Amino acid sequence: MNMTPAATRRTPALRIWAPWLFAAAVVLVMPHFFGSGFAISLLCRMAIAAVFALSFNMLMGQGGMMDFGHAVYLGLGGFLAMHAMRAANAGLWLPTPVLPVAGAAGGLLAAALGGLIVARSTRTAFAMITLGLAEAIVALVLMLPRLFGGEEGINADRSEGPPLFGLNFGSPIQAYYLIAIWALLAALLMYRFTLTPLGRLANAVRDNAERVGFLGYSPAVVRYQVYVLSGLFAGLAGGMQALNDEIMTSANIGSNAAGAVLLMTFIGGVGTFWGPVLGAVLVTLMQMALGTVTDAWQLYNGLLFVVMVVWAPGGLSGIILAHAPLLRSGRARRLVPSYVRVLPGFVCAFIGTVGLAELAYRLQDIRGGGPPGGRVLFIPADPQTVLPWLVSLLLAGVGLWLMARTAPAARDAWLDAAAGVSA
Amino acid sequence: MTDAPPALRLEGVSKSYGATEVLRNVYIEIADGERHAIIGPNGAGKSTLFHLITGRYPVSAGRIYLHGEDITGLSSYAVYRRGLARSFQVTSLFNRLSVFENLRVGAMRVSGAGHSFWRRLDRYGPLSRRAEEMLEMLGLAGRRDVPAGLLAYAEQRALEIGLAIVGGANTILLDEPTAGMSRAETERAVALIRRVTEGNTLVVVEHDMGVVFDLADRITVLADGRVIASGPPEAVRGDAAVRTAYLGAAAEVLT
Numbered sequence: 056m057n058m059t060p061a062a063t064r065r066t067p068a069l070r071i072w073a074p075w076l077f078a079a080a081v082v083l084v085m086p087h088f089f090g091s092g093f094a095i096s097l098l099c100r101m102a103i104a105a106v107f108a109l110s111f112n113m114l115m116g117q118g119g120m121m122d123f124g125h126a127v128y129l130g131l132g133g134f135l136a137m138h139a140m141r142a143a144n145a146g147l148w149l150p151t152p153v154l155p156v157a158g159a160a161g162g163l164l165a166a167a168l169g170g171l172i173v174a175r176s177t178r179t180a181f182a183m184i185t186l187g188l189a190e191a192i193v194a195l196v197l198m199l200p201r202l203f204g205g206e207e208g209i210n211a212d213r214s215e216g217p218p219l220f221g222l223n224f225g226s227p228i229q230a231y232y233l234i235a236i237w238a239l240l241a242a243l244l245m246y247r248f249t250l251t252p253l254g255r256l257a258n259a260v261r262d263n264a265e266r267v268g269f270l271g272y273s274p275a276v277v278r279y280q281v282y283v284l285s286g287l288f289a290g291l292a293g294g295m296q297a298l299n300d301e302i303m304t305s306a307n308i309g310s311n312a313a314g315a316v317l318l319m320t321f322i323g324g325v326g327t328f329w330g331p332v333l334g335a336v337l338v339t340l341m342q343m344a345l346g347t348v349t350d351a352w353q354l355y356n357g358l359l360f361v362v363m364v365v366w367a368p369g370g371l372s373g374i375i376l377a378h379a380p381l382l383r384s385g386r387a388r389r390l391v392p393s394y395v396r397v398l399p400g401f402v403c404a405f406i407g408t409v410g411l412a413e414l415a416y417r418l419q420d421i422r423g424g425g426p427p428g429g430r431v432l433f434i435p436a437d438p439q440t441v442l443p444w445l446v447s448l449l450l451a452g453v454g455l456w457l458m459a460r461t462a463p464a465a466r467d468a469w470l471d472a473a474a475g476v477s478a
Numbered sequence: 479m480t481d482a483p484p485a486l487r488l489e490g491v492s493k494s495y496g497a498t499e500v501l502r503n504v505y506i507e508i509a510d511g512e513r514h515a516i517i518g519p520n521g522a523g524k525s526t527l528f529h530l531i532t533g534r535y536p537v538s539a540g541r542i543y544l545h546g547e548d549i550t551g552l553s554s555y556a557v558y559r560r561g562l563a564r565s566f567q568v569t570s571l572f573n574r575l576s577v578f579e580n581l582r583v584g585a586m587r588v589s590g591a592g593h594s595f596w597r598r599l600d601r602y603g604p605l606s607r608r609a610e611e612m613l614e615m616l617g618l619a620g621r622r623d624v625p626a627g628l629l630a631y632a633e634q635r636a637l638e639i640g641l642a643i644v645g646g647a648n649t650i651l652l653d654e655p656t657a658g659m660s661r662a663e664t665e666r667a668v669a670l671i672r673r674v675t676e677g678n679t680l681v682v683v684e685h686d687m688g689v690v691f692d693l694a695d696r697i698t699v700l701a702d703g704r705v706i707a708s709g710p711p712e713a714v715r716g717d718a719a720v721r722t723a724y725l726g727a728a729a730e731v732l733t
Binding site for chain 1: 564566570572587592594595598
């Protein structure tokens with residue numbers, strides 16, 4: 056038969072490796088541009104969150120499994136890494152750079168057990184079982200204070216381990232490079248997983264589990280294996296976190312941490328491999344940068360999540376993918392006018408919403424005994440008077456009205472441009 | 479025929495949901511290498527029979543043998559691993575995967591890819607080759623990288639057949655493979671089915687009597703959950719019980 060086998064249609068090596076080399080370069084030079092203590096700590100958290108979100112998306116995006124208790128594997132991995140660090144502090148020859156491996160082992164073991172319970176179920180039942188299992192494990196962790204340190208958690212000192220090549224990894228910059236290298240390696244391994252038979256079976260189980268059964272594979276076994284591997288990488292993220300924070304507490308295991316990774320992953324987008332990285336970077340930035348400016352950052356995080364799920368279910372990466380072919384063909388320029396017309400409404404609605412949220416937080420603060428008056432969005436405003444509330448409400452209302460009037464045209468413009476590209 | 483055990487043998491298979499009996503005491507024997515059609519009015523229990531054979535539902539009574547081995551109660555993947563594959567009446571694909579990836583998943587088991595989470599898919603030479611060959615056979619080579627969910631209906635039906643046969647099973651069950659296809663598409667599909675089932679056993683549920691009499695060596699007629707006739711096409715064509723039970727438009731085709 057005359058045909059071209061797939062094996063001969065190889066993508067050139069450079070095209071495969073270019074994004075990775077770029078990512079590695081970015082990660083390595085980052086501290087030279089953002090060298091403050093705050094920036095380094097922010098970058099470390101981003102890297103850890105990115106690995107965690109990628110492991111979550113192995114289940115969610117690739118395997119169609121919604122894990123509401125994914126932080127369990129990060130937490131248990133982190134605790135095992137913490138104990139390894141303590142053992143190193145006590146004299147065991149265990150160099151600090153390999154501690155994340157202990158985290159990965161912890162995540163793997165825990166998921167190998169947890170998977171036995173959850174992997175038989177699908178969809179809603181799966182999600183609910185993961186939630187219940189996580190609650191049970193958090194309760195268990197609090198019941199075993201000798202292992203998990205109770206409410207205070209357990210701590211250790213990464214610089215007290217045996218030095219390696221003269222490095223003790225005590226300084227933030229050394230820790231950053233350690234974490235960055237682990238993050239790159241983990242991302243590369245998780246990407247590679249998507250190219251393997253099990254990776255493809257995970258997609259197949261996501262799309263149509265029953266049909267997988269009629270092609271010779273047990274969907275439950277596939278789910279189990281993907282779950283265990285995902286637990287391994289979540290545990291690795293936990294080990295990296297233990298290394299970074301030098302403390303693990305039960306809060307790292309609970310539903311807040313599990314909810315955070317879900318938000319990150321969906322904001323970044325579950326439909327691509329790299330979407331969760333984007334989400335992890337953005338949400339961590341919001342959490343740490345916004346968190347120092349306003350108490351309301353979690354509200355904004357939640358609003359962003361809702362807006363994404365409702366209007367851009369593909370997340371940030373979905374938005375980028377929808378525009379990439381238009382940018383390449385030069386058609387994106389036609390979108391600019393209609394997109395710009397949405398902007399005033401968006402800015403109005405944004406300022407109004409933020410104003411309302413900040414006023415509410417200020418009011419709560421004053422009622423709780425804080426100083427009266429103060430500033431909202433850098434403007435002096437007293438939440439105990441009517442005017443700032445009225446202005447914010449008006450801005451939000453007018454902004455939303457403007458957006459509702461201009462957004463359909465922007466959408467049509469995109470549809471036109473996209474149709475032009477595919478035609 | 480040699481004295482090899484039949485490819486498929488159903489012994490007194492019954493299926494009921496509560497008080498509703500969908501299949502009663504069905505005996506069917508299909509020789510190795512035979513092309514066998516199962517026909518009957520809507521609701522006769524044809525698809526249910528396929529579901530029982532392939533382990534989708536458990537039987538209420540009776541035994542099922544594949545090449546002499548009792549496969550009653552085995553799960554669908556265990557039945558598949560013993561060499562029996564099937565297609566579905568309601569198209570059942572991996573909608574977000576490309577046509578090529580669909581076929582690759584279908585061929586994975588026989589290509590020894592197992593559950594590997596380390597070796598890359600494109601390093602399994604025979605796997606991609608099989609999928610590419612099947613793309614050509616199905617006439618879907620031009621749609622290689624299109625997600626299955628975006629294919630036209632007839633293309634999805636072709637891929638549905640492809641998924642059942644790409645794994646090289648020696649016993650193939652096709653549930654209304656040509657439903658909804660145009661005349662030309664049907665002819666193409668029948669030619670393909672004939673070609674890939676050469677030397678294998680085929681069981682096909684089909685409403686298109688042209689296809690049935692064109693393809694089948696033997697025919698079993700189901701009505702109301704029971705076998706009312708079984709034999710070579712010409713015998714079934716003249717069977718009085720079939721004529722009374724099998725009314726409507728199809729009866730005219732039988733004459």
